[in-house]
Amino acid sequence: MRVIGLMSGTSYDAIDAAAADLRLDGDSLVLHPLGMVGDAYGAEVRDALAAALPPAATTLAEVCRLDTLIGQAFAATALRADRELCDGRAKLVASHGQTVYHWTDGGQVRGTLQIGQPAWIAEATKLPVVADLRPRDIAAGGQGAPLVSLVDLLWLRGRPGTPVALNLGGIANLTAPDGTAFDTGPAGALIDAAVRHFTGRAYDTDGALAARGTVHEPLLRRLLDEPYYALPAPKTTGKELFHRDYLLATLADPAVLATPAVAAEPAASVAPAAPAAPAAPAATTAPTDIGTLAHQDVIATLTRLTARTVADAVRSVGATEVIASGGGTRNPVLMAMLAEELPGVPLHTSDALGLPAAAKEAYAFAVLGFLTLHGLAGTDPRSTGARHPSVLGSVTPGRDGLPRVPRGLKQPVRLVIG
Numbered sequence: 001m002r003v004i005g006l007m008s009g010t011s012y013d014a015i016d017a018a019a020a021d022l023r024l025d026g027d028s029l030v031l032h033p034l035g036m037v038g039d040a041y042g043a044e045v046r047d048a049l050a051a052a053l054p055p056a057a058t059t060l061a062e063v064c065r066l067d068t069l070i071g072q073a074f075a076a077t078a079l080r081a082d083r084e085l086c087d088g089r090a091k092l093v094a095s096h097g098q099t100v101y102h103w104t105d106g107g108q109v110r111g112t113l114q115i116g117q118p119a120w121i122a123e124a125t126k127l128p129v130v131a132d133l134r135p136r137d138i139a140a141g142g143q144g145a146p147l148v149s150l151v152d153l154l155w156l157r158g159r160p161g162t163p164v165a166l167n168l169g170g171i172a173n174l175t176a177p178d179g180t181a182f183d184t185g186p187a188g189a190l191i192d193a194a195v196r197h198f199t200g201r202a203y204d205t206d207g208a209l210a211a212r213g214t215v216h217e218p219l220l221r222r223l224l225d226e227p228y229y230a231l232p233a234p235k236t237t238g239k240e241l242f243h244r245d246y247l248l249a250t251l252a253d254p255a256v257l258a259t260p261a262v263a264a265e266p267a268a269s270v271a272p273a274a275p276a277a278p279a280a281p282a283a284t285t286a287p288t289d290i291g292t293l294a295h296q297d298v299i300a301t302l303t304r305l306t307a308r309t310v311a312d313a314v315r316s317v318g319a320t321e322v323i324a325s326g327g328g329t330r331n332p333v334l335m336a337m338l339a340e341e342l343p344g345v346p347l348h349t350s351d352a353l354g355l356p357a358a359a360k361e362a363y364a365f366a367v368l369g370f371l372t373l374h375g376l377a378g379t380d381p382r383s384t385g386a387r388h389p390s391v392l393g394s395v396t397p398g399r400d401g402l403p404r405v406p407r408g409l410k411q412p413v414r415l416v417i418g
Contacts (some may be wrong), residue, residue: 005366010170015229017081018362029412036359071117094369117403124400130369142386145171145305149181149383154415161320168328179382182233184313198295213300234385332348354417
């Protein structure tokens with residue numbers, strides 16, 4: 001079955017679409033990648049989304065408007081993927097949508113909201129659409145995240161040692177072979193927030209700002225005091241916690257800025273860069289600093305925070321290798337810092353195992369949509385903390401209803417890239 005997976009992460013900068021031919025072969029699920037396309041959100045949608053996300057207040061009218069605009073944007077990307085990657089022969093679309101709120105209360109997830117109305121995708125493509133994938137796991141007592149953990153477990157099955165799959169998006173998450181999976185904390189979330197605040201740009205292209213900065217150890221120590229990092233797995237977080245105001249409150253602490261950065265370290269030497277990301281939009285404001293702390297130093301410190309917290313999480317599961325994906329892999333300063341924090345632990349990108357790092361999550365959602373359509377579970381309770389595995393999501397019929405698929409199929413135990 002030819003499936004398109006659609007994803008926009010917590011960085012809310014673009015929609016990624018990956019297409020694959022998927023088939024069950026005994027106890028294996030075989031995935032043949034067909035490629036990926038990506039479309040940046042238009043300025044209107046991106047700005048409206050940024051203005052509506054926590055900790056900002058918004059209205060139901062604005063949520064409704066964004067649900068439509070994002071649904072239409074996802075529909076346009078799905079049409080492009082079907083045309084350019086699938087020769088017009090896709091049979092299913094799986095859409096993660098855009099997360100706008102993940103409701104946690106005392107360590108338990110109570111609800112989640114992803115917008116991007118799937119009816120717009122179904123109407124434009126004429127294809128059935130699997131969407132709303134997270135709520136079912138939450139209803140079963142799970143965290144609803146990391147939702148790609150089942151795909152990671154299938155993908156890494158049989159690999160020697162203790163390989164860990166790591167995703168570096170707005171939030172970082174990992175999956176270990178024993179099923180342990182959790183969000184480690186911010187990957188790009190705080191870095192992007194700082195870059196937007198200080199320079200007006202969307203992100204730190206190629207880690208250039210971090211490379212010019214020096215890690216401010218007092219600030220780093222203050223950031224590492226965040227209680228989330230000490231919570232046991234399974235756990236999940238998002239921009240409900242790690243947002244611009246969180247950062248600015250930390251920077252406003254007089255104890256942080258009053259402490260000389262005598263133990264400061266230069267940013268890591270830059271490793272060979274991954275394929276370049278599109279250039280960030282031009283700055284709309286002149287860069288600003290915080291007192292005597294240069295904005296490049298703040299960004300270097302936040303990059304080190306991501307590397308340190310990810311490395312601590314990786315060590316906690318006894319990883320013997322790390323296979324990374326997501327937009328953070330295109331930041332050579334972050335990847336160099338992560339390698340420094342994990343001496344003796346090989347660090348690869350998922351490209352080496354056949355899944356492009358920029359598209360791995362979109363491929364994972366294609367897999368989850370395929371499983372749902374075939375009545376197969378898309379979660380492992382060891383990863384999310386749910387009471388049982390669940391068939392995920394809701395299905396919006398296409399122009400011709402739903403495709404006929406066999407039932408009573410065996411749950412796959414491995415994912416083969418072929």
